[in-house]
Amino acid sequence: xxxxxxxxxxxxxxxxxxxxxxxxxxxxxxxxxxxxxxxxxxxxxxxxxxxxxxxxxxxxxxxxxxxxxxxxxxxxxxxxxxxxxxxxxxxxxxxxxxxxxxxxxxxxxxxxxxxxxxxxxxxxxxxxxxxxxxxxxxxxxxxxxxxxxxxxxxxxxxxxxxxxxxxxxxxxxxxxxxxxxxxxxxxxxxxxxxxxxxxxxxxxxxxxxxxxxxxxxxxxxxxxxxxxxxxxxxxxxxxxxxxxxxxxxxxxxxxx
Numbered sequence: 001x002x003x004x005x006x007x008x009x010x011x012x013x014x015x016x017x018x019x020x021x022x023x024x025x026x027x028x029x030x031x032x033x034x035x036x037x038x039x040x041x042x043x044x045x046x047x048x049x050x051x052x053x054x055x056x057x058x059x060x061x062x063x064x065x066x067x068x069x070x071x072x073x074x075x076x077x078x079x080x081x082x083x084x085x086x087x088x089x090x091x092x093x094x095x096x097x098x099x100x101x102x103x104x105x106x107x108x109x110x111x112x113x114x115x116x117x118x119x120x121x122x123x124x125x126x127x128x129x130x131x132x133x134x135x136x137x138x139x140x141x142x143x144x145x146x147x148x149x150x151x152x153x154x155x156x157x158x159x160x161x162x163x164x165x166x167x168x169x170x171x172x173x174x175x176x177x178x179x180x181x182x183x184x185x186x187x188x189x190x191x192x193x194x195x196x197x198x199x200x201x202x203x204x205x206x207x208x209x210x211x212x213x214x215x216x217x218x219x220x221x222x223x224x225x226x227x228x229x230x231x232x233x234x235x236x237x238x239x240x241x242x243x244x245x246x247x248x249x250x251x252x253x254x255x256x
Contacts, residue, residue: 024241026206029248030054030232031176033091033152034061034069035215039224040077043214046229048084050236055245056081056214057152057174058139059091061113064215068113070138082143087244090151090171093134098157107162112154128162129169148245149254150174152211172254174245176211179203182231184223185216193226200227201234209248 032043032054047054058070058078066073070093082088094114101107102122109123123131136147151171153162163173183196204210212223232242246255 026240027243028240029209033057033213035213037063038215040214050232052242053244055087057089057091059095078142082145088139088147090132090135092131095154097154101159125165132171177208180208180210182212184212188219188221197227
């Protein structure tokens with residue numbers, strides 16, 4: 001009995017290594033932005049079961065339980081994701097939205113978390129770069145891994161001058177493909193999960209960056225429990241494979 005159990009374990013390990021060695025010829029880059037974290041345990045479970053590595057863009061946002069996405073309550077969750085080999089990058093620490101360009105290299109910015117939540121302030125490049133780095137510094141403390149020198153602006157809202165300033169301090173911006181907008185922040189009455197799943201499986205193409213969240217407050221019918229695993233399985237069945245943004249050709253200069 002012991003021998004058969006050991007043999008089964010060895011065969012499973014060999015199978016996993018063999019799968020990992022297969023070149024990823026139709027890569028997809030699944031990414032998650034932080035959110036209320038209500039589905040975070042489920043997301044981790046699915047990723048583990050499907051042996052999928054993703055990139056997490058993290059800000060310190062309010063959560064359904066605990067002291068925020070990058071607080072101590074969720075520290076063990078982040079530490080486990082680091083040990084599993086996922087990648088991490090900044091989403092700005094206080095989930096700060098770009099609102100408008102101003103003269104002399106400044107921008108109107110609005111935080112949606114943190115002590116200045118809701119306030120519109122005028123920032124310069126040094127303030128924005130500090131905000132990007134705050135998230136990465138905290139991610140490294142939590143995960144034990146060095147985050148990528150990448151960021152995703154909340155809402156994807158940027159301007160050419162803001163992106164240029166971020167590049168000057170070492171951060172490249174990451175958006176998502178049109179088909180990679182997985183729709184988990186859309187109203188579920190108009191965009192039910194079945195529709196979002198069907199649309200994604202039809203339209204996603206090799207090389208696409210996909211984007212979802214670790215929980216959206218406004219959506220009534222939560223996306224991840226219904227869509228995430230069927231989406232991953234459906235994309236695998238079409239010959240796609242998954243990689244983190246460490247391996248995205250557009251960002252090689254920043255991640256290596």
